[in-house]
Amino acid sequence: xxxxxxxxxxxxxxxxxxxxxxxxxxxxxxxxxxxxxxxxxxxxxxxxxxxxxxxxxxxxxxxxxxxxxxxxxxxxxxxxxxxxxxxxxxxxxxxxxxxxxxxxxxxxxxxxxxxxxxxxxxxxxxxxxxxxxxxxxxxxxxxxxxxxxxxxxxxxxxxxxxxxxxxx
Ligand code: SF4
Ligand code: SF4
Numbered sequence: 657x658x659x660x661x662x663x664x665x666x667x668x669x670x671x672x673x674x675x676x677x678x679x680x681x682x683x684x685x686x687x688x689x690x691x692x693x694x695x696x697x698x699x700x701x702x703x704x705x706x707x708x709x710x711x712x713x714x715x716x717x718x719x720x721x722x723x724x725x726x727x728x729x730x731x732x733x734x735x736x737x738x739x740x741x742x743x744x745x746x747x748x749x750x751x752x753x754x755x756x757x758x759x760x761x762x763x764x765x766x767x768x769x770x771x772x773x774x775x776x777x778x779x780x781x782x783x784x785x786x787x788x789x790x791x792x793x794x795x796x797x798x799x800x801x802x803x804x805x806x807x808x809x810x811x812x813x814x815x816x817x818x819x820x821x822x823x824x
Pocket of ligand 2: 684688689690691700730731732742743
């Protein structure tokens with residue numbers, strides 16, 4: 657049994673008012689490639705419904721459906737007849753999951769660590785660098801990683817993203 661959290665509902669609607677325009681037509685789920693690939697296990701309409709109902713536990717703790725599966729392809733946003741900014745709403749939910757210390761996929765932690773260490777989420781591997789050189793593409797530039805590390809340490813990035821632990 658899941659309880660409605662009115663404060664949570666108010667908070668997510670305030671963060672993105674387009675959420676309140678949804679009339680549950682299901683177009684988003686019908687065009688979503690991840691919904692198709694997972695036989696509907698991933699279901700953006702349902703995430704929006706749970707958000708409208710303020711079902712905080714389902715969204716943040718159980719993550720059912722799992723908002724991290726969204727590939728941010730924007731198909732749903734393009735087709736939604738009510739101009740609901742689904743991907744913005746999902747981004748807000750992901751931020752809340754991390755802020756509240758709930759578990760989130762290791763792949764995002766790996767990317768966060770890469771940003772911390774190299775200043776890039778996906779560092780170019782030697783084959784990528786070689787291929788870029790062959791194609792005469794410019795060198796991939798990034799800001800000084802020491803500066804990035806300094807900034808991230810000053811803003812408690814490791815603690816905020818729970819890179820040292822958090823719920824499992
Ligand atoms: S397409 Fe838009 S209006 Fe329809 S269910 Fe999805 S978010 Fe709601
Ligand atoms: S942005 Fe996410 S929810 Fe929307 S269609 Fe793409 S994968 Fe599905």
